[in-house]
Amino acid sequence: MCAQTAEINGIIPVAMLERLCEILVDDSGSVNAQLRFYRDENHRRIVAGSVSTDIRVECQRCLGSLQIPLHDDFLIALIESDEQARQLPKTLEPFIFSEGLLDIRAMLTEQLLLCMPLVAHHAENDCTGPARLEELAPTSSPETMQGRAGPFENLRSLLEQKDKP
Numbered sequence: 001m002c003a004q005t006a007e008i009n010g011i012i013p014v015a016m017l018e019r020l021c022e023i024l025v026d027d028s029g030s031v032n033a034q035l036r037f038y039r040d041e042n043h044r045r046i047v048a049g050s051v052s053t054d055i056r057v058e059c060q061r062c063l064g065s066l067q068i069p070l071h072d073d074f075l076i077a078l079i080e081s082d083e084q085a086r087q088l089p090k091t092l093e094p095f096i097f098s099e100g101l102l103d104i105r106a107m108l109t110e111q112l113l114l115c116m117p118l119v120a121h122h123a124e125n126d127c128t129g130p131a132r133l134e135e136l137a138p139t140s141s142p143e144t145m146q147g148r149a150g151p152f153e154n155l156r157s158l159l160e161q162k163d164k165p
Contacts (some may be wrong), residue, residue: 007035013102054068056068076094079097
């Protein structure tokens, strides 16, 4: 693909990116991709591009559906081994492919997964998670706990009895 310069611009259904679909609430929508293939001055096969989509994932606070926009601009070197990856400059991301075949869907999936937030959650005002926590929280306060025996009070009395002759 990189024997000469080539450009690909297109739209791919999210459902075709199977690894990405594993973490989604639903697989509707599409991915916009712009890719330019060329060889650099060191004869490395390079893919410069961008990918963007809106996905629906599960909010980690309230477990509701959450829409997240994803966008990534990337500069990838197509390589065939880990050794080649170690020799790349820091400005290039490695993408290993084998047998001269490039799986563009796998490459786009990888880029989208890399730009996912570590923890997906609604904005604080939009999330029902904190309200649920307040519902589940015990209603006792330190003031209402005074006068009650603590959980280790029985243990203390047993230890005191043991120490008495």
